[in-house]
Amino acid sequence: MRAILCAASLLALTASAGQAMAYTIFVSNEKGNSVSVIDSETMEVTDTIDVGQRPRGITVAEEGTHLLVAVGDDDTVEVYDTKTHERLYTLPSGPDPELFVLHPDGNHLYIANEDDNLVTVVDLKSRSMVSEIPVGVEPEGMGVSPDGKFIVNTSETTNMAHFIDTESHEIVGNVLVDQRPRFAEFKADGSEVWVSSEIGGSVSIIDPIKHEVTHKITFEVPGLRPEAIQPVGVRITKDGSTAFVALGPANRVAVVDAATYEVTDYLLVGQRVWQLGFSPDEDMIFATNGVSNDVSVIDVAAREVVNTIPVGEFPWGVVTLAD
Amino acid sequence: MGGTVRSRFAALALACALVAPYALGAVISAAVSTAANAAEPVTIAIGYLIPERRELTLSLMDRPAADLGAAGAALAIDDNNTTGRFTGQSYELLTETAATPEEAAAAVDRLAAAGAHWVIADMPGEALVTLAAAADAKGMLVFNVGARDDALRTETCLANVVHIVPSRAMLADALAQYLAWKKWTRWFLVAGSHPEDIAFADAIRRAAARFGARIVEDRTFEDTGGARTTDSGHVQVQRRLPVFLQDAPEHDIVVVADENEVFGTHVPYHTWTPRPVAGSAGLMPTAWSPVHEQWGGIQLQNRFLDKVGRRMEEEDMLAWMAVRSVGEAATRAASGDPETIDDYLLGPDFSLAAFKGEALTLRSWNRQLRQPILLADGKSVVSVSPQEGFLHPSSFLDTLGYDRAESACDF
Structure with a gap:
């Protein structure tokens, strides 16, 4: 087995010298009630999985074998086989699950239940609900610290980032941010949490120890009225150097120097861009354009949109998985 | 109808009397207690004036529920209190009923005596002017959720009134x-x-x-x-x-x-x-439709249905926005002190998220809430204005209604 793995990684290494390793991109289509499966080699949709109603949050679990999809209108999280695309089982999620984050332990899923002001903790192995944590009004964004000690949940009407201790399930800090916080993303070294505020039009950089906003990034696109700039999805490269921020109806993805917080580029993508997902080796980042029903493929190094892939209706979430 | 109003009023009066000492205490202690002090929550009391509503409507669908408007205020109190758990603020709703301008002014006095600093008034223009004067005498701020008269935004400038309701x-x-x-x-x-x-x-x-x-x-x-x-x-x-x-x-x-x-x-x-x-x-x-669900609106609709057991009407949303405005300002100002809260609310940094796809702000000259307007037919939201292409030098939302230069108000 080890030999095969070695060979595989050697192959991957060789491949990456010439071209990136192959992977699969999964995109949840909120209105289409489907997940589009895209092959990285062809950048084309190879399969469309019919899922439950209103799929949004999407991630990969169980060492790449399971695809988790939050289907809000069915009040559950569905689990699919990443290879056969068959539905395996569903998880108890609490009502209207929208976004979730998988703990680094690979077993605990933290789910935001928008309608009930709760974060639900689910144990994947036992497929059972472990805990319900009361948070602010309309919880949505979910981030986890790299060491797994803290979850950050954002509540859209309370306008706070809630820091939750993953041992005690208690809230240990609340940080007020701008209007309608949608997404929380830790830097890989755990030094910062980035929280986007859709209506506030900003991204707050939070010190996760002091629970303080240390910096606020705002955006400006010539010719666009400020109200149209609505940050949602945030992804930061593992080396902590570059961040990508999806700006919603501004139809752009902002590229931010994650050390100086300066916005260095605005990349024109499709309409109403919400969520982002890196390829496994971070050479590409995928952006879901809800209104134009497509996914923009951005070359991370070149900072250029290199492809646009038509998917299902109202693409929402995106996750990638190495083949 | 008369009997119901009276009995409801009696119950409310009792509730007000019970709440009053706490509310008063809160106002006094507010100055020293801040968000950091979660041990002893600051109470923030908000009054709501229930109007005498028309019982007979052309369509049965339009008959007002007994708690029309007040239910929206109550939900916003819940929402504020959820946030208040983290900020050490506790919100209370006090209600009064009034049918005439004189009754409205008297009701404002009772709300002031009960410790409310804010009054949400679902009243026609004439009553609004009268009750605003009564509120002004007590240093209170009024949220207009009933009077759509443009003259109140262009000629009769009321310094202590925030117009949540859109004008005609x-x-x-x-x-x-x-x-x-x-x-x-x-x-x-x-x-x-x-x-x-x-x-x-x-x-x-x-x-x-x-x-x-x-x-x-x-x-x-x-x-x-x-x-x-x-x-x-x-x-x-x-x-x-x-x-x-x-x-x-x-x-x-x-x-x-x-x-x-x-x-x-x-x-x-x-x-x-x-x-x-x-x-x-x-x-x-x-301003709102029971079928509006975009921009997260479905979440508010669901919360309202769960709590109240009916659909959320425009009157409910207007009251919700008024109570949330106080909550938002109190959270941002990190204070329970009415003056500090009002300073924030009427200041340049105030904005409200209300499921309309962008931040709602106040027109500084006449304190009208800028907001997108839904165009709905009762079954669906057909469109939302302002429409693309109608331009304005400062805010597209100011393409709706009288603009600054057309108003004599200048706060």
Whole structure:
């Protein structure tokens, strides 16, 4: 087995010298009630999985074998086989699950239940609900610290980032941010949490120890009225150097120097861009354009949109998985 | 009806009396207690004035629920309290009932005595002016959720009133922009004979002139009295209304101004020529619709349905926005002190997220809440104005209603 793995990684290494390793991109289509499966080699949709109603949050679990999809209108999280695309089982999620984050332990899923002001903790192995944590009004964004000690949940009407201790399930800090916080993303070294505020039009950089906003990034696109700039999805490269921020109806993805917080580029993508997902080796980042029903493929190094892939209706979430 | 109001009032008065000592204590302690001190929550008391609502409506669907408006305020109190758990603030709703301007002023005094610093008033213009003066004498801030009169935003400038409800001109402009976008620019205007109907018709005429439409025919439907409905009433409606609406020049749409519900509800499908209807019937401009679910609105709709057991109407949303404005300002100002909260609320940094796709702010000169206006027909939200392409140098939302230069108010 080890030999095969070695060979595989050697192959991957060789491949990456010439071209990136192959992977699969999964995109949840909120209105289409489907997940589009895209092959990285062809950048084309190879399969469309019919899922439950209103799929949004999407991630990969169980060492790449399971695809988790939050289907809000069915009040559950569905689990699919990443290879056969068959539905395996569903998880108890609490009502209207929208976004979730998988703990680094690979077993605990933290789910935001928008309608009930709760974060639900689910144990994947036992497929059972472990805990319900009361948070602010309309919880949505979910981030986890790299060491797994803290979850950050954002509540859209309370306008706070809630820091939750993953041992005690208690809230240990609340940080007020701008209007309608949608997404929380830790830097890989755990030094910062980035929280986007859709209506506030900003991204707050939070010190996760002091629970303080240390910096606020705002955006400006010539010719666009400020109200149209609505940050949602945030992804930061593992080396902590570059961040990508999806700006919603501004139809752009902002590229931010994650050390100086300066916005260095605005990349024109499709309409109403919400969520982002890196390829496994971070050479590409995928952006879901809800209104134009497509996914923009951005070359991370070149900072250029290199492809646009038509998917299902109202693409929402995106996750990638190495083949 | 009288009995219900009285008994409800008695219960509310009792509730107010119980709440009062806490509310007063809170106001006093607010200055020293801040968000950091979660041990002893600061109480923030908000009053809501319940109007005497019209019981008889042309459509049974439009009959007001007993808790119309107040239920929206109560939900916002819950929402504020959820946040308040983290900020050490506790919110209370005090309600009073008033039918006349004098009763409204007296109710404001009672709310002040009970410790409320804010009053949400679902009252017509005249009562608003009277109660605002009473509130001013007590240093209170009023949220107008009932009076749509443009004069209150352009001539009668009330310094202690925040207008949450859109004015008639904002509503008419929102409709006009959409009709202009559709290129339905020949309008047949039919207005009722009551002062409110005449005011709405004026706003519609102004909107037509602003956005390039023409009123090709302008008629008044006189309210000659009579019962709201009779058995077999449709037989006469379907004979009389089309006749009233015949012989108009070529038009694209019939625009109805009938705030008093004398005839508007009956206009769709009873026009002489087959044309769509908008205004007080058909496609209606509104601050909120029970079917609005975009921009996270579904979450608010679900919360409201769970708590109240009915759909969330415009009056509920207006009250929700008023209570949330206090909550938002109190959170941002990190204070329970009414003056500190008001400073934030009326200051340049205040904005409110209210499921309209962008931040809602106050027009500094007349304290009107800027907001997108929904165009809904009761079953679906057809569009949301402002429409793309109508430009404004500072805020697209200011393409709706009277702009700064057109208002004598300058706060």
